[in-house]
Amino acid sequence: MDLRYGMNPQQAARAEAITGPAPVAVLNGRPSYINMLDALHGWQLVQEADRLLGRPAAASFKHVSPAGVALSGRLDDVTAGPYGLRGSDVGPLTSAYLRARDADPKSSYGDFVAVSRPVDAELAAALTGLVCDGIVAPGYEAGTVGVLSGKQQGRFLVLEADAAFVPPRWETREVFGLRLTQERDPVELSAAVLRAVDGVALPAAARDDLLLGLAVLRYTQSNSVCYVRDGQTLGIGAGQQSRVDCTRLAGAKAGTWWLRRHPAVRSLPFAAGTRPQDRIARQLAYIDNELGDDERRRWLGRLSGVAFASDGALPFRDNVDRAAEHGVGSIAEPGGSIRSAEVEQACREHGIALVRTGVRLFHH
Known part of the structure; x- marks a missing residue:
């Protein structure tokens, strides 16, 4: 099949099934x-x-x-x-x-x-x-x-x-005259990969949110992390060279999601027929420019029950410290960092349940 264009309009592109019918x-x-x-x-x-x-x-x-x-x-x-x-x-x-x-x-x-x-x-x-x-x-x-x-x-x-x-x-992928081939990731995600470091059983809601987070990361450009609550992502950080930058980016999005639920934001008046994107833009402008810093901090401090998943090992405790600022109560990561003990200690200090999956989910 001829595609409309490639990654950019100046590039021609095609899509062809490898064997049999296309997916x-x-x-x-x-x-x-x-x-x-x-x-x-x-x-x-x-x-x-x-x-x-x-x-x-x-x-x-x-x-x-x-x-x-x-x-x-x-x-x-x-x-x-x-x-x-x-x-x-x-x-x-x-x-x-x-x-x-x-x-x-x-x-x-x-x-x-x-x-x-x-x-x-x-x-x-x-x-x-x-x-x-x-x-x-x-x-x-x-x-x-x-x-x-x-x-x-x-x-x-x-x-x-x-x-x-x-x-x-x-x-298979072809790049600059070189053909790269790898096995499709064979790991089946399930509750069996969620192994709590301190042996404490996860609540069902946290378990399900962590599993959803892992599925999300499997198809998100690495490095990647995501915050999940009640079966929905609150913030996804993708494609950053530094994992803590992913954590900050996704955390900022999770914070904005929660601030949109502040009573002052919820009570903003809108004329009948205001388009959805214009309503959302007004909410975001109010959060950025009119909601006071003290009130922002107070409201953000009420967010809780958030799950956090990372596609790769957390290399430093700074990711935990940042995640804790956004109501995180459980973390899933592969483990295996030379500073994993520091990550565990940070989770204990913040009262976060740490789960080690042993599974890296990089996607490029």
Whole structure:
């Protein structure tokens, strides 16, 4: 298949199935190279999250990493309000996507959507009012492809994933005249990889959030960390050369997510018909410029029950100290750093349950 263009408009690009049928079929539009990468990684992520945790999953992808990921769940008024919805009236698939988008709604503007179950009429209708470039799903209920195909003057991308597709054991990439081949990561994520350092059993909610975090990291550009709470990411830090910079970046996003729930932010007035992205922009401007520093600190200190996952070993305790500032109560990391004892001590000082997985999840 000829793609619309490569990583940049001046580059031609093609996509070809290696053996047999392709893992995705294009039902509408013409994807670019990056669109296709977002669709392939996003589909794998939500399929794995759904398999792990048994709930519909959604991801909001931008530039080959997720901006947000979530399972279906309750929508509060901060998540549902910008779209003119009542959280109690929203179905599971739509709730999963809106929760995913709510992690970092600024970055999700113009995203690629991935969902783990067939698109229903409710989600298709919700997407018609949002700025996004395309969607990948394992199927579409009757009429939904037509609804989605009308977006962007018919250019909206609609891709259907083959849920039964089995990927090849070996993956190949060609770079600058050199062919690189590696085995596809064979590790199956499950609760069995979560081994608490101090032998204390994790609460079920923390266990599930850590598993979701690990699934997210598997498809996020390294170095990467993420903060997860109640089945949704609050902040994802991707592609930084320093792990503590990932921790700071993702923590800042988690803090913003929580500050959007401050009573003063929730009570901001909006005229009828204000677009969702304009409402969100006003909230962020208020947080940055009008909410006092003391009040910010007081409110941020109330965030709790957050899980934190890292795709690689935490090399220094500074990651723990930073994570603790954002309500983290449990951490999952591979372990094996020469300073792992210091990381353990930092977790004890902050009252954080430390889990060692023994599994590195770098993604490039």
